[in-house]
Amino acid sequence: MVTDAGTWRAVGPAVEAVLSAVPGLQWQVYDGVVPNPAMAQVRAALSQARGQGCASIVAVGGGSAIDVAKAVYACLAGGLEADELQTPRGQAWLDSAAEAGDPLFIAAPTTSGTGSESSSAALIQGDDGRKRLYRSLRTRPSLVALQPGLTLSLPPRPTAQGGFDAVLHALGAWINTDPSPVGKAMALQALRLCMRALPEVLRAPDSLQARADMQMGAYMAGVAIGMSKVDAVHAMCTPLESRVHMAHAEVLGPIFSVVARHTAQTAAAPYAAAARALGIAATQDEQHDALALIESVESLARLAGIPLRFEGLTLSEQDAALLASQAMLSASMPINPRALAPQEIQSLYLQMAA
Secondary structure, eight states, X not given: OBOBHHHHHHHHHHHHHHHHTSTTOOOOOBOBOOSSOBHHHHHHHHHHHHXXXXXXXXXXXXXXXXXXXXXXXXXXXXXXXXXXXXXXXXXXXXXXXXXTTOOOEEEEESSSXXXXXXXXXXXXXXXXXXXXXXXXXXXXXXXXXXXXXXXXXXXXXXXXXXXXXXXXXXXXXXXXXXXXXXXXXXXXXXXXXXXXHHHHHHHOTTOHHHHHHHHHHHHHHHHHHHXXXXXXXXXXXXXXXXXXXXXHHHHXXXXXXXXXXXXXTTOOHHHXXXXXXXXXXXXXXXXXXXXXXXXXXXXXXXXXXXXXXXXXXXXXXXXXHHHHHHHTTSTTGGGSSSOOOHHXXXXXXXXXXX
């Protein structure tokens, strides 16, 4: 069981009650996952799993727990050490097809946000402090248990932050230029669910229906980004997170406000189409409708207590240039609906710090 201490205190008894109903089943719990997890947690969890002879992995928690569990699973199934995930041998396993003898991997998300339970990606901080993305269809959970009751104990702040992340996953997968029709359908439905459910969850946190809608929306957004990736917002978020050490959603908010408005100046159509599909705006003016959607998302951020401007962020031109070069490495950057040159990205970073 891969989880964090707070989550396990809240939902561990319920999870163990279910496991106890399976005759002869034994389990060990690693609860050392922290936000923005690092390779240190992967090594510790892997050592415990191997030391106790564990044959399968169950992730219980949010994106951090599920991401660590993916890395641990890859090492167990591939006979790898944690540091080998970055080597050609590790990459060869990550790129390979699943085999019948692969261990079972179950995810039971207790948050509605990252969509990690449905995606092939894991974001782990390296020993150098830089976040690295490990992507493999083979490490996507075999089974996902969407149980809205498990999200009831999540405090308001992470509930709001996770929900906002899910909204931007769905929106990014919708507006980008990837042509997958299934990915687009998933993204739009996820956006519809999340934008409706997030305010309801914040207003009535005990509503299981709102929690279920939010959980399904986050799951579908994860499926959508697995098919279609996202946009420049998330591409620019990951490099900056290595510098500001803030919650993911608190980095996303200001980036979204700057980047979405800049993108919509010349690529308003996908934003406007979403606004019309969701009943937010329905004029014949694409700029007007696109801005209406962006403002609706910004209103959700405010409702969730997520600032739309950075306080105290200082970036030099060299800092911004380095961040831009890192953002350009993201597979989502080339499919942003408005093509962004490195100098343009550098300028956007500087605007956020102004």
